[in-house]
Amino acid sequence: MVKENVRAYIQREFFRGEAANVLSDEQALVTSGLLDSVATLKLVLYLEEKFDIFIDTSDIADGQLDTLNSIEALVAAKRVAS
Numbered sequence: 001m002v003k004e005n006v007r008a009y010i011q012r013e014f015f016r017g018e019a020a021n022v023l024s025d026e027q028a029l030v031t032s033g034l035l036d037s038v039a040t041l042k043l044v045l046y047l048e049e050k051f052d053i054f055i056d057t058s059d060i061a062d063g064q065l066d067t068l069n070s071i072e073a074l075v076a077a078k079r080v081a082s
Contacts, residue, residue, distance in 0.1 A: 052082075
């Protein structure tokens, strides 16, 4: 459910009208340049609001927002911690 929500958000917000349905679970988002710093910040805000979690800068720096799989793991870990 997390991956599907995040995939839909990324496609809607950052790939408007483009064929982004090929966004795989392991596609690098940040390190590949698909998401720039502004897009990454928007993604963080979306995740915090949608999943009622807090993401700090160390999560971003550790690459935990780079793939849909790593985002799903981060959300799961944050939910357990809270």
